[in-house]
Amino acid sequence: MAGKIIRMSQIKQLMHLHQAGKRIKEIARILQISRNTVKGYLDRLTHAEKSIAELLQMDDPILEAHLHVGNPAYKKSKEYIDLMERIPYLLRELKRTGVTRHLLWEEYKQENPNGYGYSQFCFHLQQMSIAKNPSMVLNHEPGEKLFIDFAGKKLSYIDKGTGEIIECQVFVACLPYSDFAFAMAVRSQSIEDFIYALNCCLIALGGSPNVLVPDNFKAAITKACAYEPSLNQALEDFANHYEMTVIPARVRKPQDKALVENQVKLIYNRVYAKLRDRQFFSLSSLNDAIKEKVLSHNQTRMQNRNYCREERFLAKEKPLLGALPEQLFEVKYYKQLQVTKNNHIWLSDDKHFYSAPYRYIGQKVKVIYTRSTFKVYVNGKCIAVHPRETWGRYTTNPDHLCSSHKHYLDRSPDYYIISELKFQSGIAA
Numbered sequence: 001m002a003g004k005i006i007r008m009s010q011i012k013q014l015m016h017l018h019q020a021g022k023r024i025k026e027i028a029r030i031l032q033i034s035r036n037t038v039k040g041y042l043d044r045l046t047h048a049e050k051s052i053a054e055l056l057q058m059d060d061p062i063l064e065a066h067l068h069v070g071n072p073a074y075k076k077s078k079e080y081i082d083l084m085e086r087i088p089y090l091l092r093e094l095k096r097t098g099v100t101r102h103l104l105w106e107e108y109k110q111e112n113p114n115g116y117g118y119s120q121f122c123f124h125l126q127q128m129s130i131a132k133n134p135s136m137v138l139n140h141e142p143g144e145k146l147f148i149d150f151a152g153k154k155l156s157y158i159d160k161g162t163g164e165i166i167e168c169q170v171f172v173a174c175l176p177y178s179d180f181a182f183a184m185a186v187r188s189q190s191i192e193d194f195i196y197a198l199n200c201c202l203i204a205l206g207g208s209p210n211v212l213v214p215d216n217f218k219a220a221i222t223k224a225c226a227y228e229p230s231l232n233q234a235l236e237d238f239a240n241h242y243e244m245t246v247i248p249a250r251v252r253k254p255q256d257k258a259l260v261e262n263q264v265k266l267i268y269n270r271v272y273a274k275l276r277d278r279q280f281f282s283l284s285s286l287n288d289a290i291k292e293k294v295l296s297h298n299q300t301r302m303q304n305r306n307y308c309r310e311e312r313f314l315a316k317e318k319p320l321l322g323a324l325p326e327q328l329f330e331v332k333y334y335k336q337l338q339v340t341k342n343n344h345i346w347l348s349d350d351k352h353f354y355s356a357p358y359r360y361i362g363q364k365v366k367v368i369y370t371r372s373t374f375k376v377y378v379n380g381k382c383i384a385v386h387p388r389e390t391w392g393r394y395t396t397n398p399d400h401l402c403s404s405h406k407h408y409l410d411r412s413p414d415y416y417i418i419s420e421l422k423f424q425s426g427i428a429a
Contacts, residue, residue, distance in 0.1 A: 006033060008060035009236035011067070014041055015052050016245045020210070030247055041067075056240065061366050065380020079115050080124075083108075087128045101125065140176040143207075143320030147249075147260035148173045148198065149215040151267060155185050155290075157280035168283065170290075171197035174263040175209065179302070180313035181263050183271060183294050185286050191234050191331060198238060199328050207321025208242040215249050215260070234331050241329040243322055270297040330370035337367050343400060345376065351392040355400040356384045 010031055017027045024042065028035040044067050045052060055063055086108070093099050105121045116124065151170040159166055168185040171194070182201045186193040202208050214235065239246045271293040280286040298310040337345050339360045344353035345367065354374050356365065366377040369388060374395075376384040386395050 006037065007233055007236070008063045009233050009240060011041060011063065012056055012240045013236055013245060014038060015045065015056055016240075016243070018042060018045070019052060020245060056243075059368065059375070059377070059382065061368070061377035062380050062382070079112070082112060083116060083121070083124055084128075087125065090125055091129060142177045142317045143175070143209055145176055145211045145213050146173055146201075146205075146209040147176060147213045147215075147263075148201075149260045149264060150189055151183075151264050153268065153272065155272065155275070155286060157282060157286045160281050166283075168286065169193070170267070171201070172260060172264050172267055173198075173201045174260050175205070175313065175317055176259045178309055178312035178317050179259065179263070180205075180298055180309045180317065181267065181294055183267050183290055185283060185290060187283065195234060195238060195329065195331050202242065202324060203328075205321060206318055207324060208244055209321060210244060212239055212244050212246045213249055213260075214246065233334075237332050238329050241325065266297065267294070270294075270300075330372060333369050335367045335369075336364055338362065338364055343402075344394060344396070347374070350389060352389050353394045354384070354386045354389075355394070355396040357400045358402045 010033070013031060014027055017030060022030070024035050024038045028038045031038070045055070048055065048067070050066070055066065058066065090104050090108075093104060094101070101122055102118065104125075105118050108115055108121065115121075149172050151172055153170075154167045155170055156165050156167045158164070166187075168187060169189050170183060170185050173182045174180060182204055184197055184200055186197050212235070235246055271290055274293055275289055278289065280289065295310075298313070299308050301308050333349075335347075337347070339345055339356045339362060340353075341361060342353075343358040343361050344355050345365065346353055347367070347369070354376070356376050360378060360383065363378065365383070368375050368377070372388050374384075374386040374388050375382055384397065384400065386397070389395050
């Protein structure tokens with residue numbers, strides 16, 4: 001059975017990690033793909049005609065065609081899939097009094113006579129177990145990481161028209177080296193709001209770190225509509241746009257993100273508490289107040305330190321942040337659609353038609369669209385680019401039409417006048 005297809009956005013993450021000097025095993029663990037898959041792609045990159053920097057600049061369909069990867073996936077046996085589905089149950093049972101691995105294996109073999117032997121059963125169970133490592137003090141490099149999370153408690157404002165109290169999620173981020181904080185309220189934890197908050201965060205910082213460390217918050221699994229990309233891919237695209245690497249915090253491992261967890265507590269104390277008696281009548285006014293309090297927080301002298309967070313950030317971290325690109329990132333949406341008989345592509349989200357060259361009529365094409373652009377790809381080549389429209393009509397590039405249609409559209413009023421005169425002269429004759 002085919003495994004999960006490796007997305008090109010994930011391959012770009014692989015390239016970033018490889019450039020950062022990560023080993024194959026570590027890359028496989030971070031990206032949650034097999035080591036053989038990582039090794040295979042690194043071999044392809046070694047023999048590629050273009051450099052990794054050039055490959056990273058390519059759009060995903062072009063990169064896919066360039067690497068000739070098709071639909072890569074590593075295969076898993078039926079026995080492996082069945083055992084992986086049992087792992088959560090097996091780990092829970094191991095915590096019960098008197099339950100051993102051998103007992104669980106015997107029960108497993110009774111239900112699956114053709115399943116794994118005891119040694120392989122124990123190996124896979126051990127591999128999936130949560131390792132218990134001692135805590136240690138982590139030394140963070142300036143400008144290296146940005147921790148991001150959503151606060152558990154919400155803030156709110158009052159709708160002027162209805163008097164309704166609108167609750168908002170609060171996005172929190174911090175740079176671990178200086179503990180410099182950023183916070184803002186957004187309407188939800190949807191992908192659009194999350195990416196918008198991340199964009200605002202990088203603008204406020206004036207640059208991008210090397211690594212983005214998100215927590216496993218609800219935005220990672222929320223889908224606002226059937227066509228919205230998963231957060232993992234949206235975040236990978238975001239990181240590729242800003243030339244960052246994404247290394248998520250481990251599930252149920254608060255020590256991985258202790259600094260941002262502590263930052264959330266400080267935000268409760270220095271933002272929430274100080275705004276508790278104030279009323280706001282718009283999201284923008286609420287964010288203005290949050291910005292004011294966060295600034296005061298960053299400018300407060302730290303305990304047992306002779307500096308504040310802002311001073312350390314400006315002196316040590318900001319100069320090391322990567323430059324932001326001219327264009328802000330926009331969430332990408334991916335679809336496979338068919339070119340209709342009139343050489344247009346129907347995008348149901350916009351109820352709008354976009355043209356494609358007539359020679360592709362009837363073919364399935366890959367479409368990537370953002371808030372502002374609509375792009376069409378065939379066999380790794382971009383064949384059409386249009387500005388995104390939402391007004392429910394046709395967007396047509398004349399160059400996409402066949403010669404007869406072009407001739408028809410190019411007819412001027414003089415053409416019809418001359419035709420009428422010829423017709424009348426023919427009758428008179």
